[in-house]
């Protein structure tokens with residue numbers, strides 16, 4: 001007897017968030033998978049690390065998402081949990097660009113299934129800057145999409161988060177600048193203060209849906225996903241293997257079945273510009 005994506009239909013999932021991520025995750029999971037998402041009241045996720053660094057994250061981004069989901073299961077006694085975790089920093093391939101990687105993890109304790117949706121984007125306002133004048137601050141704020149996007153002011157040991165009003169921002173800055181305290185402005189990356197990030201969480205949720213719908217051809221378990229990739233797409237002129245992707249290998253966590261998919265990029269040959277012989 002195989003499984004299918006209806007495994008999740010009409011089940012209740014707890015979402016471990018205190019930053020209103022349910023606003024985007026809830027409707028997508030309801031519409032696409034028939035899952036009812038609830039947020040446990042007073043669920044504190046800040047012990048798992050915060051963006052403003054009062055607490056460091058205990059593990060990798062995926063481990064952190066898993067810990068949140070496990071905690072939600074323990075606290076509520078539910079069997080299905082959703083957790084989301086984001087990270088910000090230089091783009092892995094273009095380090096001059098800031099990037100945001102969002103993960104949305106679905107944990108099904110009843111069927112021992114863990115599926116992670118991901119979305120990597122350079123659409124982010126992630127930035128920080130030392131501020132010496134109000135003029136500098138307003139320029140930064142403008143670039144960061146303030147006041148629709150929140151800001152954080154750091155000065156000495158104190159930090160004021162979730163600033164979404166110009167007057168509030170100016171008051172906080174003035175107090176510090178007058179006392180000649182070194183001030184740093186940062187974008188507030190918490191989802192409820194950052195609509196750009198919220199949009200990327202929605203993208204990651206859609207990726208999760210796609211992965212849930214990808215079922216193992218042998219046993220039907222949802223979450224049949226790429227486990228390895230092989231490079232070597234041949235050059236279109238001389239057929240030398242290039243660094244571009246040739247094959248994706250999909251695997252099932254349940255039964256171990258694997259399947260190869262050739263030419264995942266849709267092209268059977270690489271442009272000579274990628275070739276070590278034609279364009280060394």
Ligand SMILES: [Zn+2]
Nearest residue numbers: 235238275278
């Ligand atoms: Zn070539």
Ligand SMILES: [Zn+2]
Nearest residue numbers: 216219252255
């Ligand atoms: Zn399988």
